[in-house]
Amino acid sequence: MNVFTPSSVAAKLAAVSAVALGSLALAVPAGAETVAFQDARGDIEHGADVRSVRVVNEAAVRVKVRHDDLVRSFRSGSGIKVFLDTDRGQAGPEFIFLGGTFEGSDYALVEAEGWKPASRRAEPLECGYIMKLNYADDLAHIKLDRDCIGNPDEVRVAVRTSGETDAGFVHDWLGDRRELTRWVARG
Ligand SMILES: [Ca+2]
Ligand SMILES: [Ca+2]
Structure with missing residues (x-):
């Protein structure tokens, strides 16, 4: 046979x-592209220490940042900056999401220029974005409407957290200072 x-x-x-x-x-x-990035533990002597960052580029752009130990108290002085690179043709990030990560703190999305808010009095953009904090799991969930950031096909981020210690402010980057992740295409 x-x-x-x-x-x-x-x-x-x-x-x-x-x-x-x-x-x-x-x-x-x-319909979803999700990429996760890890960071070392113990870069700073503060709970704002970045552990990992997840970027999702789909119907909205979402960035989830896991910290070592996020706490509610304002005494932590903890904060976050997410630099969003949305245009390969322009050097550096086009937007910065920045805010406090202690309870009751505020946040804003502003246009960026040279890794800084585009002007000293950069007005927060008026569009749909939100940050939710989960103190049990040490997470900051940031969700940005696509229209807020120019509806990019692909996006990459750099993340910097900060906190207050007896010795002053300390901060931790995902990877190295001003290091951008790889591009995350729209899923
Ligand atoms: Ca770290
Ligand atoms: Ca750019």
Whole structure:
């Protein structure tokens, strides 16, 4: 009996492509690109120490920052800056999301120029964005409407946290100072 009949070959090809499709489906969830980045623990003697950052580029752009130990008290003086690079044609980030990460603090999205707010009195942009803080899990969830940041196809970020200690303010970057993640394409 010849096992290499056209039908058995076709069946084997079908089985192979089913496996290939299955693994692709697992690797790339429909409609979402999510990339996670890790950072060392203990860079600063403060709970604002960055542990990891997750960037999601889909219907909205979302950045989730895990800290070592986020606390509610204003005494932590803890804060965050997320620099958003949305245009390869322009050097550096186009936007900065900045805010406090202790309870009751405020936040804003502003246009950036040279890694700083575009003007000394940069007005917060009036569009849809929100930060939610989870003190149990030490997370800051930032969600930005696409229209707020020019509806980019791809985005990358640099993240800097800060906190107050007896010795003054300390800060921690994801990776190195002003290090941008790889580009995250829209899912
Ligand atoms: Ca760190
Ligand atoms: Ca840019």
